[in-house]
Amino acid sequence: MKDNDEIICNCLQVTRGEIIEAIKTKGLTLVDEVGDETEAGTGCSSCHGDIEEILKEING
Numbered sequence: 001m002k003d004n005d006e007i008i009c010n011c012l013q014v015t016r017g018e019i020i021e022a023i024k025t026k027g028l029t030l031v032d033e034v035g036d037e038t039e040a041g042t043g044c045s046s047c048h049g050d051i052e053e054i055l056k057e058i059n060g
């Protein structure tokens with residue numbers, strides 16, 4: 001199990017757990033939607049690949 005306290009987006013200091021929570025509760029499917037809900041990925045964009053992976057993990 002991966003660490004939910006890990007910071008996925010360093011720019012906006014958003015954790016894996018926050019991203020997972022937003023995906024599950026709001027039914028998010030896109031990196032842009034995760035950005036709208038959590039601000040993750042709205043800075044330098046270097047975390048977009050990691051956000052994609054989390055989306056795949058949750059949504060299959």
Ligand code: FES
Binds near residue numbers: 040047
């Ligand atoms: S690390 Fe997420 S936008 Fe820069």
